[in-house]
Amino acid sequence: MTLRQNAILEVDALERRFDVSAPWLNRLIERKPRKTLRAVDGVDFVIQRGQTLALVGESGCGKSTIAKLVTGLHAPSGGNIRFHGDRDRLQMIFQDPFASLNPRWRVARIIAEPLRTLKPGTPEAQVSARVDELLGIVGLAPADGLKFPHEFSGGxxxxxxxxxxLAGEPEFLVCDEPTSALDVSVQAQVLNLMKRLQKEMGLTYLFISHDLSVVRHMADVIAVMYLGRIVEIQPTADLFANPLHPYTQLLLDTIPDLEAPRRDRSPMGGEVPSPVSPPSGCSFHPRCPLAFDRCRTERPQRRPQIHNRRVACFAAEEGTADVQ
Structure with a gap:
């Protein structure tokens, strides 16, 4: 079976642009052109059934926009998204559990809503029994269904x-920073729950995070994003053992190391450029310690000859990407 034959999601040359121009009259008076923000700029990846692919990167790099594109909350400006499954079995877990739950509904009604929407006509007794079952699956009691969201902790x-x-019987879950709003100890509990559910139910995850320590625990494959593009994609163990892109290396260098707490580290310099007016060439070159003339004028691609399409970097292509 080939890679594509076992894929549940294929994303090719995906783009999403937003018009961030000033109002028409302001542009006319100030003689300013339209402005376009390229939130997602030519992204491609494949997720296998039962796999977890994590998208990581700094805030504003386009991770959450990809999540909304995959779930249909945004329409692509270009490229293709191919989901090889039942679209009704694609669900999303949002970053802020308080904002994503209706505060006026009791928990039982919140959980039952997908059941009533996707399977209209289901007897109420069956819906109620399924809600109780789902509460038990996630470590809560059936009596919790009578409470409101504000009566619970964040976890x-x-x-x-x-x-x-889970009420929608999903096979694919898009998880947009599902633990970033939680305390560290609670994060571990939720992540372990998600790992268990994945194993028991055969789920596939697209996992969005800015925390490499979290995705190391969760992901089979990690795609590193910078300014709307994937600059490196590798199996998790390979990425941590041998990061290829300078940006990935610098991200990994920010993780605390208990074995070497006083190790010399080169802090990442500069701010992330604006996606409205990104730099020419490689978008990372203003912050890259290995940038040379080609990086400033030519845009690197993840080509087959560059580490089997795992990295988009001229320094990696020439074998010089080592900032450790």
């Missing part, structure tokens, strides 16, 4: 969000 609210997603 418990995220468990409710997971139960709601």
């Amino acid at each position: 418990q609210r995220q468990r409710i969000s997971i139960a709601r997603a």
